[in-house]
Amino acid sequence: GFARLDLHRAKRVGFPEVIYGEGKTVEQVVMIFERLVTNHNVVLATRVTEEMGRAVTAKFPSAEYNKRARTILWKKNSKPVHQGYIAVVCAGTSDLPVAEEAAVTAQAMGNETKLICDVGVAGLHRLIDKIDLIRKANVIIVVAGMEGALPSVVSGLVDKPVIAVPTSVGYGANFGGLSALLGMLNSCASGVSVVNIDNGFGAGYQAGLINKGMDPSYKGE
Amino acid sequence: GFARLDLHRAKRVGFPEVIYGEGKTVEQVVMIFERLVTNHNVVLATRVTEEMGRAVTAKFPSAEYNKRARTILWKKNSKPVHQGYIAVVCAGTSDLPVAEEAAVTAQAMGNETKLICDVGVAGLHRLIDKIDLIRKANVIIVVAGMEGALPSVVSGLVDKPVIAVPTSVGYGANFGGLSALLGMLNSCASGVSVVNIDNGFGAGYQAGLINKGMDPSYKGE
Amino acid sequence: GFARLDLHRAKRVGFPEVIYGEGKTVEQVVMIFERLVTNHNVVLATRVTEEMGRAVTAKFPSAEYNKRARTILWKKNSKPVHQGYIAVVCAGTSDLPVAEEAAVTAQAMGNETKLICDVGVAGLHRLIDKIDLIRKANVIIVVAGMEGALPSVVSGLVDKPVIAVPTSVGYGANFGGLSALLGMLNSCASGVSVVNIDNGFGAGYQAGLINKGMDPSYKGE
Amino acid sequence: GFARLDLHRAKRVGFPEVIYGEGKTVEQVVMIFERLVTNHNVVLATRVTEEMGRAVTAKFPSAEYNKRARTILWKKNSKPVHQGYIAVVCAGTSDLPVAEEAAVTAQAMGNETKLICDVGVAGLHRLIDKIDLIRKANVIIVVAGMEGALPSVVSGLVDKPVIAVPTSVGYGANFGGLSALLGMLNSCASGVSVVNIDNGFGAGYQAGLINKGMDPSYKGE
Amino acid sequence: GFARLDLHRAKRVGFPEVIYGEGKTVEQVVMIFERLVTNHNVVLATRVTEEMGRAVTAKFPSAEYNKRARTILWKKNSKPVHQGYIAVVCAGTSDLPVAEEAAVTAQAMGNETKLICDVGVAGLHRLIDKIDLIRKANVIIVVAGMEGALPSVVSGLVDKPVIAVPTSVGYGANFGGLSALLGMLNSCASGVSVVNIDNGFGAGYQAGLINKGMDPSYKGE
Amino acid sequence: GFARLDLHRAKRVGFPEVIYGEGKTVEQVVMIFERLVTNHNVVLATRVTEEMGRAVTAKFPSAEYNKRARTILWKKNSKPVHQGYIAVVCAGTSDLPVAEEAAVTAQAMGNETKLICDVGVAGLHRLIDKIDLIRKANVIIVVAGMEGALPSVVSGLVDKPVIAVPTSVGYGANFGGLSALLGMLNSCASGVSVVNIDNGFGAGYQAGLINKGMDPSYKGE
Amino acid sequence: GFARLDLHRAKRVGFPEVIYGEGKTVEQVVMIFERLVTNHNVVLATRVTEEMGRAVTAKFPSAEYNKRARTILWKKNSKPVHQGYIAVVCAGTSDLPVAEEAAVTAQAMGNETKLICDVGVAGLHRLIDKIDLIRKANVIIVVAGMEGALPSVVSGLVDKPVIAVPTSVGYGANFGGLSALLGMLNSCASGVSVVNIDNGFGAGYQAGLINKGMDPSYKGE
Amino acid sequence: GFARLDLHRAKRVGFPEVIYGEGKTVEQVVMIFERLVTNHNVVLATRVTEEMGRAVTAKFPSAEYNKRARTILWKKNSKPVHQGYIAVVCAGTSDLPVAEEAAVTAQAMGNETKLICDVGVAGLHRLIDKIDLIRKANVIIVVAGMEGALPSVVSGLVDKPVIAVPTSVGYGANFGGLSALLGMLNSCASGVSVVNIDNGFGAGYQAGLINKGMDPSYKGE
């Protein structure tokens, strides 16, 4: 085959290999999906096209295709989720696809998520309105483009870890997300760590790992 | 001489040429200062060393050397200032030298300034405490390093123009002020324009021009 | 809904939230436009496609679609404009879309604008011909690509604030507008502040705020 | 005073403001340290010089100055630490100052740390020797310069969150830590989030927040 | 003609000029291919389209078009290959086109190659499984995108030269392959040299030159 | 010896090798100077320290050390210069060392130069005052830092080739001369070519070559 | 009209405004072409599409459209050219469009050109074969992509000014021509000045100006 | 101790760990040197200061300190070297320290080296004079700063692998060696691979590995 799947991964790191759809053919995605379904209890594909979504759900009707998040998620049985929830906070509506990719990933790992959208720093009252919901989360994912200032502001108001996701939303001197990335890396607030530009998956995964670790009833995979 | 002063400038743009101390010798600064004093009602030097401060004030006792702002300011007579005031807001204590350069420049142009310091976005209540003072200003200069998020937050709370000054404060991926500069240029809030990194002078000048124009009693130079 | 509008914004900053068309569907733009029309006296959308233009003006016949500026503007009643005018000066014909976006934005905020086009620094006499018109403005927006030298030259000839807009016009080592952006940030002339590359909206908004503040008859929103 | 301390911070985010020594005078550091000691149970200063270390410990003999980490730490009483430990893994000996800054910060927040040093990817057996100690940690901080590959390798072997710290160690095309930073942001392994170049403090803080949250006996500050 | 072929090259550097298909028309490629066939024993074209593949193999049925490698290779007679083999190791399946371009190029120069695929550093056991095969090679080509960490890990396990090829695989802060390129240039392991991003040809050529030199039975062209 | 001098160069390119002082010891500069004096009619050293200046002029009293230009120039006999002159125009006083390096180099090649200083674009009348002197030159060197706008303005007013020299004068987003360099490369005026940042030598040499070629009485070296 | 033509330019700088086709409509190009034909003896358009070529030559049959150079050139009468010739040297066949743009521009200004193609530094004998033709030119334009080494090599062999044009030919770490641009700016050979990436027009214009100035029979426009 | 030496390395990769002096204290270097001497037949330290050189040779009189290369080399017994030699070619005299670091490293690995210096591309005849010596080498290291063109020229004249080392020699737009690095990565000649800026050690090591592999009498460590 064209790919040597890392089937041992779930043992080692607690979650099976995730399919990255970009640059793969529909057939390849279906084939890998099938092989992972045979070996694991949960299978996740990200950055998939609508065509991939249709092809996989045709074969695995219990798989769920999420158009905005560009994900396909399949789970053997609905395991109860870990205690507490992960807040996914996003600055503008254009950041939503990245935010939803983060949410689906965290859910795939057995976590509850709450999405708080369109609370950018140019209208602080919108954030303040939602701050209690955010504060009560165990982990907070903050997604923002342009100047990427939202993680600093959120982190200054809570005592929970913030996973910051810069997006490529913006134009001109945003240089494809560089402005938001640098903003988040240089946050003057403590308790912020950063993933790659537009990497909703990476943020959802990291938040999922943290929340799982915070669950006292969880005994390891 | 080594420099062709633009003595005509005050006529043309409303303020005489300002001495940029960087890279000049003490003697050169004194000589140019003298020549400008002869021709104008106000003389400003920026980026001056302590030695330049001592040498100029020795010759012109009415000149004022500001160590933190690294400026020397001389005025013929204490002209009344323009109506209203300019708020100079700064994020951290390390941004103060730039903020004070801005304040001295705006004062040199006949404006009142109010300095609001250490109100970075990691502790929003500090900014909220001062928001009325900021809102009542005619123009607001916001000085910040690191992620440079403060101008976005301030601008979302006021209906006045914000002049944003990125500083080189920070380390690592701040790349000498680039992170703050890009953050400010990509501000999601409207009503923010930006000057060069650490350019307190430029911000004070721009704010001064604007406030002067807002003074209905002002009839032009 | 997919977006949490900041309806409180007009109160806070003096102008309602502006619709950014990029990346939105035609339906989303129409829906948001409608909701804003219900709540405000003026509604502005920028970066809209022709299809958005047609869809919105079909529903709101009094809205004006400007193809070159890529804007849609709707106003409840033709409020008299603020005193004085804003000059929008642009270097080359390719900079026109950005210049017009600036002009429409300033007009939306109740300002008169005058457009002075194709006066780049390679033929100074074209600028000199128009300098009186520029000097009499309250605020000057200068739009230029390539080396972005025009704001420095203009600013050295006037005693009014210059808002500089770098454009992505050019090729090769212009790096998508970086050359003009850096040129403007490093202007050797005082009284220049800068907005993002191609951000005509931001410049028009900043100039509009300043001119509104300069209007002695204006009492606040 | 020159600084408006954010004394309310401990309430809001669970840990008092941390003194950043860079660019401050010895007197300023002593003065702020004193004020924080009066208001809090723990005080931490980072990026301090030896002179600052001497001055502060002279006044507060129970404060501990760590030369390699460039920190001063003062604690009112030795509170028992949270359950489990944080592993601080570092690639080369030159990365030690950053690793120790991370460790001291995590300790200041009430966490136990274990330092595993000089296990860079060019000699994998060194890492494999220590992998059990790393796997049993609740959170793992990985510090590396040059190509910054260590977090990817570690993260592929554990089911715990990895906080990656790029360092400026290296020369030439490392561009002051950029190579390690980009390497970590583009990690092909999941469960890695990144802080600023050389920001041991930020990593220790984030890991500390996470480990605190994982402690089932912890009830909030 | 439009091109001055360097027909003397095979004499000088031991291998004839290679056709770079990018930006050429199908006709140009066929014409140059023909001319080279007349003058040499082996002809290689890289970065060719399917159409070029069809056109050339129609005319030269013994030429081999490789779709994934985007190459066309023609050899006069099947000369025996040099002793030993070159290992072509690649991190992920998306790096395969570059890896195969490297393999075809090395083969064209009379070398045997072995392809070891999908052994990225996030699942080390996959690499360890294959390490003997890699160790026994005379030269090792390592192809990787994203953080480009694989060459460091491989090089630390073998005593053979590693030619590293960064690929543009990834997104966001990979900046078109810059992250992998910088990672490889800053490798903490010795015995790694690097070619341009996505330059499989260059790596195959360099490895081919080295392996040829290592063949004691080889007497020069 | 440590250096293989290119003594054949004067034959080939019309001017002997020039000593680049940076990074050389005083002894090395003296030794090379001596060797070149033996073989040529003119010897030039650039980027020399004061100590080098003293050491060389001690040995060769007819050599001329120019402190501001950081050059040493020795000529066998005062050959008459080529017809016409080269204008060296510079924007600010801080650009003078680069401008003088250019002038000395052009003089060394047998050209007359005229220096026109402190005529930056922020005060156009200063340039206009001198425009006739500039227009009558055969070649024009324009030296400027910050936004580097002066070559565009000059080139739009003359029908002679302009050699533009960006300088590192400025701070912040000038990025060590990058802003001026990009500005000059993107000049909207025709007839501008550019040399490296601070490379007065390169500009003087290029202008010298051109003016020599324009001299109808010149018959080649 | 949409454009304020600089009709005065031919007087001032010796050549009329040149039409830059990029981003203009076919109608705009035809209209401007017409207006320039009415006012001048020569009209040049660059970066034109085939459609523009057809439309203009339909209206002005004596205009010449050059597909590879992407130019349209119209001349009133065939004025005799200036003495001597300009060599246009290019490294690879992919650099030809830029080289021909340079040649057409120089011809438009009344100069003879000679094109020497495909003489890149990887096969020096190709350059050596042509060196006499190059040496006898008055000015030499050198066009190269990738590492941009050709101008250094040429300049070390001639005593004439070299105008270097970096092209965007290449991939990966050529960063759109940056590698060639930096290579040329840092040339270790003297007598090289550089224009923007892919700016054949700029090089042709500069070389044209120089050659015109070298023509002793030329008396000015 | 502060460092976990990789004593197993010589077994694994054929050469013991090399001491990188930068950032270490004299005591640390002496201590590590001692420990390596006890365990290996050859010990190499690079980037050492004169003080380190004195301290180590005081303790190990048979160790050789090379001031220009900044290396210390100790060998148990003078093992005969591998067959053939490595040519170390360098462009300018300022590149010598990097070239000598490469030579010492290759010698430490049991190879003969020949240094060919000051043969930059601006005077090709200097290179041509030495080409036979270069052609007969088994591997060629080429060291160059500024535009880094030398590896392309050399590689086009030989049938041996070229290891290219960019140096930080130059100023302005060389950006600390970036120009040479990009030039070498984009070489139009085949058979060039590149190491980090100023990384003479890396080049010497890679060339040493290759030459060792080419030695038919060599049977492995």
Ligand SMILES: Nc1ncnc2c1ncn2[C@@H]1O[C@H](COP(=O)(O)O)[C@@H](O)[C@H]1O
């Ligand atoms: N701190 C500053 N930052 C930037 N520009 C300045 C500053 N201070 C003065 N200037 C400008 O520098 C010009 C003088 O430059 P120079 O002729 O080199 O002394 C003045 O006319 C100001 O426009």
Ligand SMILES: Nc1ncnc2c1ncn2[C@@H]1O[C@H](COP(=O)(O)O)[C@@H](O)[C@H]1O
């Ligand atoms: N080593 C460090 N790196 C980054 N930020 C720090 C560091 N140490 C302290 N800080 C932050 O700097 C803030 C204090 O900054 P300042 O008000 O300028 O003293 C603290 O609240 C911390 O959030």
Ligand SMILES: Nc1ncnc2c1ncn2[C@@H]1O[C@H](COP(=O)(O)O)[C@@H](O)[C@H]1O
């Ligand atoms: N895939 C490739 N990547 C980089 N260089 C190549 C590639 N294929 C061929 N070349 C080089 O490109 C040269 C031909 O370039 P050209 O004359 O533009 O066709 C050949 O001699 C090779 O050295």
Ligand SMILES: Nc1ncnc2c1ncn2[C@@H]1O[C@H](COP(=O)(O)O)[C@@H](O)[C@H]1O
């Ligand atoms: N100021 C300068 N900037 C750039 N290149 C220079 C300068 N001065 C001399 N050179 C060049 O440096 C070469 C000598 O370099 P080197 O062999 O290292 O001494 C000369 O042949 C000149 O081409």
Ligand SMILES: [Mg+2]
């Ligand atoms: Mg919104």
Ligand SMILES: [Mg+2]
């Ligand atoms: Mg503070």
Ligand SMILES: [Mg+2]
């Ligand atoms: Mg025009």
Ligand SMILES: [Mg+2]
């Ligand atoms: Mg070590």
Ligand SMILES: [Mg+2]
């Ligand atoms: Mg895989």
Ligand SMILES: [Mg+2]
């Ligand atoms: Mg001046």
Ligand SMILES: [Mg+2]
């Ligand atoms: Mg070719």
Ligand SMILES: [Mg+2]
């Ligand atoms: Mg030399």
